[in-house]
Amino acid sequence: MKKNILVTGGAGFIGSNLNDELLKTGFSVYSLDNFDAFYEKGTKQNNIREALFHPHYRPYEGDIRDAKMLGSIFRDHNIDTVVHLASKAGVRPSILSPEEYFDVNVNGTLSLLKAMQEAGVKKLIFASSSSIYGNNLKIPYSETDVVDFPISPYAASKKATELITHVYHHLYGINVINFRFFTVYGARQRPDLAIHKFFHKLYTNQPIEIYGDGSTSRDYTYIDDIVKAIISGIAFLDNTGHAYEIINLGNSNPVKLLDLISHIEDVSGRKFIRHHREMQEGDVNLTFADISKARKLLNYSPDTGIREGLMKFRKWYESNYF
Ligand SMILES: NC(=O)c1ccc[n+]([C@@H]2O[C@H](COP(=O)([O-])OP(=O)(O)OC[C@H]3O[C@@H](n4cnc5c(N)ncnc54)[C@H](O)[C@@H]3O)[C@@H](O)[C@H]2O)c1
Incomplete structure (x- = not known):
């Protein structure tokens, strides 16, 4: 029997996909999620519907800022590694409510780290983000680049969280991987993210908004590649005594917005109604991951093209929505 993993944000897009794979490979999964109202609770309940039948899956509905509850999870189960995905996600909404983003993302992580320290749990994988690179001029983005110039509260909260995980590594020996995810997509993708949103608009004959001239590019990374890398990260922390790593997880192959739109039209056989809009505050122009560190440390090799x-x-979309 493999180890017990606590996955925060376990009912969300990445968390629920990760949990299914962890269960398949023999881990026991403790999934903590507060079903945040950012998108529908029903969607998240659907994400975990099958896992609920698995004998080694145990869901908790609760908040990472609830120290008492975290303490009891750590006391009652012999948690080996925490994969911390719970977060207020989304760049644009963070501009409207920065306090909330900092409270959940930074204070929430602090509450988790304190609970880990008190319980003696020594391994943490954290979901950081490519948005941390801001409008970095050097491409591709490397973990050694200076990331002191975020352009959204969300990105700043991820940077702050990377810093606080280092403090707990230094003071209490918690071993950490901060994965910087680059635009993840695939089954169960958050409905606010471009690919899911575009499919929805396409299939319901609504216009899509194209911000800027369509040349903004994203390093879209398929969920299965991300899940595989997180599981390799768990093994890496098992085999490495003392670790604090920041690792990009991207596809290293940016796709322009207009090209993405054409690909979706080709793949679906449908045509978008397009509305052009000004670029929005907080959005970066390009994301492009240097993934050589992930290749080296984790044997990471994203093999799903756009x-x-x-x-x-x-x-997935057609079988769930049509
Ligand atoms: N999807 C991406 O492209 C992407 C890119 C970079 C980073 N990330 C990060 O990866 C993680 C997972 O993202 P996702 O796309 O699966 O988002 P998601 O919103 O689907 O999942 C996050 C989950 O966290 C839960 N949550 C929010 N606040 C919580 C709290 N206070 N206590 C407990 N649970 C809480 C939500 O209910 C949700 O189910 C997030 O940390 C996100 O910032 C995602």
Whole structure:
């Protein structure tokens, strides 16, 4: 029997996909989620519907800022590693409520780290973000680049969280991987994110908004590649005595917004109604990951190209929504 993993944000997009794979590979999963209202609770309940039947899956509905509850999870179960995905996600909404983003993302992580320290749990994987690079001029983005110039409260909260995980590594020997995810997509993708939103608009004959001239690019990364890397990260922390690593997880192959739109049209056989809008505050122009560190440390090799990923997404979308 493999170890016990606590996954925060376990009912969300990345968390629920990760949990399914962890269960398949023999881990016991403790999933903590407060079903935050950022998007529908029903969608998240759907994400975990099958896992609920698994004998080694135990869901907790609660908040990472609830120290008492965290203490009891750590006391009652012999948690080996925490994969911390719970977060207020989304760049644009963070501009409207920065306090909330800092409270959940930074104070929430602090509450988790304190509970880990008190319980003697020594391994943490944290979901940081490519948004931390801001409008970095040097490409591709490397973990050694200076990331002191975030352009949204969300990005600043991720940077602050990377810093506080280092403090707990230094003071209490918690071993950490901060993964910087680059625009993740695939089955169960958050409905606010571009690919899911575009499919929804396409299939319901609503116009899409194209911000800027369509040349903004994202390093879209398929969920299965991300999940595989997180599981390699768990093994890496098992085998490495003392670790504090920041690791990019991207596809290293940015796709322009207008190209993404054409790919979706090809893959679906439908045509978008397009509305052009000004660029929005907080959005970066480009994300592009240097993934050599992930390749070296984790044998990471993202092998889902954008066409294949979009075809898989279409299949999931149609079977869930049509
Ligand atoms: N999806 C991406 O492209 C992407 C890119 C970079 C980083 N990330 C990060 O990866 C993580 C997972 O993202 P996702 O896309 O799966 O988002 P998601 O919103 O689907 O999942 C996050 C989950 O956290 C839960 N949550 C929020 N606040 C909580 C709290 N206070 N206590 C307990 N649970 C709480 C939510 O209910 C949600 O289910 C997040 O930390 C996000 O910032 C995601």
